[in-house]
Amino acid sequence: MKLDSIAVLGGGPGGLYAARLLKLSHPDAVVTVYEQSTPDSTFGFGVGLASRTQHNLRQADQDSLNGIVAAAYGHEASMRVGDNEVHLSSGEVLAIGRTELLSVLQAFARGVGVNLRFSDRRAVADLDADLIVAADGISSPTRTGLTDDFDPSIAKGDGLYLWCGTDFALPRAIFVPVTTEHGTFVAHAYPYAKDRSTFLIETDEATWKRAGFDISTEETPNSHSDQVSLDYLQEAFKETLQGHPLIGNRTKWTRFRTIRCRRWHTGNVVLIGDAAHTAHYSIGSGTKLAMEDAIALDRSLLEASALDEALENYETARRPAVEHLQAIAERSMAWWDSFPERLDLPVAQLMVAYMTRAGKVSVERFVESTPDVARPGLAAYANVDALEVPSAPEVTAWVLGRPLESSGRRFTDRLAPPRLRTAADTVAVEVTVRPWSEDARKLVENLPSARAYWLTGPDDRETVYDRFDIGERIRRTTGALVVAEVPVGFEGDAAGALVSERIDLVAFYRAD
Missing domain, CATH: 3.30.9.20 (D-Amino Acid Oxidase; Chain A, domain 2)
Structure with missing residues (x-):
């Protein structure tokens, strides 16, 4: 398709990166970025770029990634609780000052002929362009001005x-x-x-x-x-x-806002980055999402024969990945909101809980990639020496096979015996609420007294993790034994929940 003019609203990383990619793909088009602030004006400090994000940027545009990497700073990670600290090898994680990132992307956009207009605030109604890319941030005037078209919803975090x-x-x-x-x-x-x-x-x-x-x-x-x-x-x-x-840099307390939109495009206007969606910073930065949106948009415009088709394809292709990340990010946000409740865990075990909190990393993968941290954490869970913890292929079965003593009862492994479900002091709980919602609080507060709670619910992975999270709330509130029903095939997820002390036992079943 031929585009003669492209306007980008917002000169942040997403807008600048989109402008460069679109100019490279449509060299005859006039591409203009409109940014209301000055070139060196920015909010925030550093921006993190994980190895997977770097891979995606490298595939899309090797030259600009080289420029980013040259200005970036590599680091590893650690967690400290009291006097105890564990170090985590985090691969090729880089961070770059937001000002430096903007400077790099401005230079690369100019280098291919993009027009950069600073201190120039524009709205959709002011522009006459074949395509308008709204990369105007979390408070997007474009989204706000076209609310009926985009149908946004905004949820605030508790912390x-x-x-x-x-x-x-x-x-x-x-x-x-x-x-x-x-x-x-x-x-x-x-x-x-x-x-x-x-x-x-x-x-x-x-x-x-x-x-x-x-x-x-x-x-x-x-x-x-x-x-x-x-x-x-x-x-x-x-x-x-x-x-x-x-x-500080305009530093004030705030609550994280998770933004979702029913549609990301209307007419010739398309949203990218925080204007379209947000995901909690503990799982992935808004910069990462915006730049990956730009890649998907550019690809869809190249492959389609008409603008409507291209924008529809962009949203269809990109939405599943964004929604998956948002679901993981909301769970991660809730984990961090409740982080102080876990400070009784040994720091190495807490690191395992952190890595497996949202289902993005399994115990097996963590043991394989970082055994010097994962094994002490698993050893703390099982109350054994770290040398007794097996390697990755066997570790899930090993976790499930650990004995448990709880409230005077002994179990030879972490597989709940069927008789436990029908015991007089066991209460079955069907989990149908989000774990950190007001409904969840009421559910936990109104539970009848019991020595054990047996959690059931739907078969999909997302709701299995809801059971784990509700299980943790029940364990820490009541001190009772918690069993979660889990479909066969989710053994690795169950292992992470056990090591994190979110549940005590697991009951596997075959889903329909």
Whole structure:
């Protein structure tokens, strides 16, 4: 198809990358990016790029990826609880300052003839172009202005978080909780330059209020940083900060917003990135999603003969991957929101729980890729020496085969005996609610007293993970034994739930 003009609204990473790809594919088209801010104006600190994202960018445009990698900073990861820390080899994980990333992408867009218009705010109604790509962010004016066409829904998370930074490079990425007189704060921090690190800090609403941050948030203008919170957190995380300050950049507490749209295109307008969808930062950055959207859009435009067909194909091809990631991300967000409840776990076991929290990584894969962390975590679960933990092919069966003692009862393995389900002190619970919803809270609070709870539900993998998450809430609330029914074929998922202490026993069955 021939496109004579393409307008991109938004000069963030997604918009710039889309503009370059579209200009390369349609060299005769006039491609213009309209960005309301100045070239060096940005919000945030570092942007992480996992190895899989780098692979996708390399396949789409090797040259721009080379430019990004040259300006990026590699790092590994760790988790620390108290005085105990475990290190995680994270492969080819890179981070880059958002300002540096924008500079690289601006240069590569200009290099192929894209027109960059800064301090130039435009709306769809202002433009006369064959194609309008709206990459205008989480608060997208395009999406807002065409609400009836895109039909968005927005769900807010329970916890609160803020982005800040510091003026030195941490030795590696770190997940670290700190408990103060007001409650627990959890930092996700990583280096992105030789003299810079990102600090993302989370907490629950009750802790946030006890610390007075509801008041400081209310009193801080949107154009400023909440210095009251930064000063408090700088003291709380002084060990990790090694005496360095926390730096703000319009830093205020907020709740994560998960955005979904029934449609991503209307007429000649198409949404990409945060304008169309968001996924919690603990699973994948908005930058990653936006740039991968740009790749899919470019491919669909090349393959189709008409614009309507191309935009429909883009959405059809891209939506399943985005929705899958959003489902995983929501589960991960809930795990982090409830992270302080797990601080009783040994840190190596907590790392296994972290890696398997949303079904993206199995116990087997974790043992295979990082045995020096996974084996101590599995050993803590089984109360054995790490040398007794087998290698990857046998580890799932080994986890399922561990004995259990609970409330005076002994089980030879983690397979629930059928007689347990019909025991007088066992209560069957059908799980049909989302694990971290208000309905789930009421479900757990209103459970009749029992020594064991037997969880049932639908057969699909997503709802099996709902049972695991509800199971963890029940275990930690009641102290009772928790059994989850799991379809045959999901043994690896069950192993992760057992090691993470989300359930105690599993009952396998063959789904219809």
